Amino acid sequence: MKNLNELKIVNTDFDLDTGFFWIEFENGKSLQCCLKLRKDLKGYKKEIVKNDNGSCEGLSGDNNDWALDEENPDWANINDLLHREARKLGIKIN
Structure with missing residues (x-):
């Protein structure tokens, strides 16, 4: 298993319009997952669904x-x- 904890994080951020949270590393690579969609379907919440964050799907x-x-x-x-x-x-994990 790759030890991600050994990589230096240079940036973390999220976008409530596109619905992503991401981590950028010094090696130029990144990790990302999805934020929770709002009930009114107008953007995303500052929240991640722990067991369904989309990290292994799609983009x-x-x-x-x-x-x-x-x-x-x-x-x-x-x-x-x-x-x-x-x-x-400050992103909530549920």
Whole structure:
């Protein structure tokens, strides 16, 4: 498993219009996941659904697959880091 904790984070941010939270690393790579859609469908909440954050699907999955260990792909390591860093920005994890 790749040790993501050894990589230096240079930026974390989120966008309530597009619905993404992301982490950028010194190596030029990033990780991202989805924010929770608002009930009125007009943007996103400052919230991530813990068990359904979209990190392994679609655009996020394509972006994040570099961080997987080829022999033992485990999204838990990626999600733990995403959730920990999101909390630092005040994003609620449910």
